[in-house]
Amino acid sequence: MTLLARHGDSARVVAGGTDLLVEYSKGRCRAPILVDVTRIPQLNRLDLTDGRLVIGAAVTHARLATSELLSRAAPLLSQAAWQIGSPQVRNRGTIGGSLGTASPSGDCLPPLAALDAEVEIAGPDGRRLLPLAQFMLGPKRTALREGDLIVAVRCLPLPPGAGSAYLKFGLRQGRSIAVASAAVIVGLSDGRVDLARIALGAVSPRIGRAEAAERSLLGQPAGVLAWAAAAQLAAESAVPISDVRGTAGYRRHLARVLVERRPGAGRGGGRAGRARRGASLHPRRGAGRASIAAGPAPPRRRDLCRERPLRPLARRREPVPAARAA
Ligand SMILES: Cc1cc2nc3c(=O)[nH]c(=O)nc-3n(C[C@H](O)[C@H](O)[C@H](O)COP(=O)(O)OP(=O)(O)OC[C@H]3O[C@@H](n4cnc5c(N)ncnc54)[C@H](O)[C@@H]3O)c2cc1C
Numbered sequence: 001m002t003l004l005a006r007h008g009d010s011a012r013v014v015a016g017g018t019d020l021l022v023e024y025s026k027g028r029c030r031a032p033i034l035v036d037v038t039r040i041p042q043l044n045r046l047d048l049t050d051g052r053l054v055i056g057a058a059v060t061h062a063r064l065a066t067s068e069l070l071s072r073a074a075p076l077l078s079q080a081a082w083q084i085g086s087p088q089v090r091n092r093g094t095i096g097g098s099l100g101t102a103s104p105s106g107d108c109l110p111p112l113a114a115l116d117a118e119v120e121i122a123g124p125d126g127r128r129l130l131p132l133a134q135f136m137l138g139p140k141r142t143a144l145r146e147g148d149l150i151v152a153v154r155c156l157p158l159p160p161g162a163g164s165a166y167l168k169f170g171l172r173q174g175r176s177i178a179v180a181s182a183a184v185i186v187g188l189s190d191g192r193v194d195l196a197r198i199a200l201g202a203v204s205p206r207i208g209r210a211e212a213a214e215r216s217l218l219g220q221p222a223g224v225l226a227w228a229a230a231a232q233l234a235a236e237s238a239v240p241i242s243d244v245r246g247t248a249g250y251r252r253h254l255a256r257v258l259v260e261r262r263p264g265a266g267r268g269g270g271r272a273g274r275a276r277r278g279a280s281l282h283p284r285r286g287a288g289r290a291s292i293a294a295g296p297a298p299p300r301r302r303d304l305c306r307e308r309p310l311r312p313l314a315r316r317r318e319p320v321p322a323a324r325a326a
Pocket residue numbers: 012013014015016017018019020021022037057058083084085086089092093094095096097098099100101105106107108144148149150151175176177178
């Protein structure tokens with residue numbers, strides 16, 4: 001905090017650097033001083049304190065994806081972290097960095113919105129807690145002020161018996177940025193919906209909750225018809241853009257399809273099977289080569305082995321041609 005206060009706008013906070021270094025390489029950031037926050041113990045906590053989940057800003061996506069605590073208390077956040085980039089990006093990238101970048105396609109953000117998360121910020125005037133909706137102001141715009149540091153994200157764990165899912169549609173299986181995504185939490189009482197939270201990603205400038213869709217579900221029997229109507233309302237609440245990854249119309253269509261694939265619907269049968277089941281991911285031709293994952297996807301042992309901190313590569317020597325060697 002002292003360093004940030006001393007250097008003002010000449011300093012930037014860096015965590016994993018997976019977004020910030022891209023900004024430097026494109027010449028969008030020229031701050032001469034970087035303040036590395038990854039070794040501050042308070043920013044590395046991941047625990048349940050006084051009934052609330054506290055996730056330090058420097059917790060990596062790899063830790064979110066493999067945390068035993070999160071797999072019980074907020075499995076949709078683990079699922080989202082598991083779908084970020086590649087093992088290298090998950091090992092370096094942090095939840096604080098995702099919040100700092102505030103990209104509408106950031107995978108952790110819809111689950112945090114569905115979990116009603118609050119962002120804890122330390123600044124020159126002390127600490128404050130901001131609801132996520134007030135923290136994220138637009139693409140790459142946040143409520144952070146000069147000298148501010150994101151300390152942690154706080155939210156309540158899922159209530160007992162509630163189901164949840166994070167669903168992402170990307171243009172290929174790995175390292176794909178979401179074209180559309182949805183985080184859904186649902187709870188039932190006597191066969192009727194008594195808890196419904198739906199957050200959409202990559203279909204609006206800000207990650208937002210589909211409140212009309214949530215309201216339409218409350219008190220309804222949890223059947224296909226209620227979900228189809230809610231999915232339609234969710235799609236209507238989106239304000240998508242057209243870009244290289246998809247048109248606005250396609251994104252709106254995806255929002256509807258992803259919400260219709262609520263927790264527990266169309267499970268099993270592997271990724272390809274899931275992508276083909278239920279409503280089509282393509283408006284005309286059916287599911288394409290999309291990657292879509294739903295329901296708890298516990299990391300496989302083989303994958304966990306790859307989630308280790310990177311070691312520097314040993315310098316490779318040029319082979320000496322036989323003639324010169326002689
Ligand atoms: C190849 C590649 C693939 C990717 N794929 C995905 C993907 O599939 N899904 C996805 O969501 N993202 C993806 N990303 C984006 C990126 O990995 C995430 O946004 C990541 O979480 C950023 O975290 P970081 O720790 O690296 O942030 P950094 O790059 O260190 O920082 C990002 C921003 O946040 C600020 N910041 C960081 N920590 C704090 C803090 N504690 N307080 C205040 N400000 C802070 C920094 O100043 C900077 O402005 C990808 C990136 C790459 C390079």
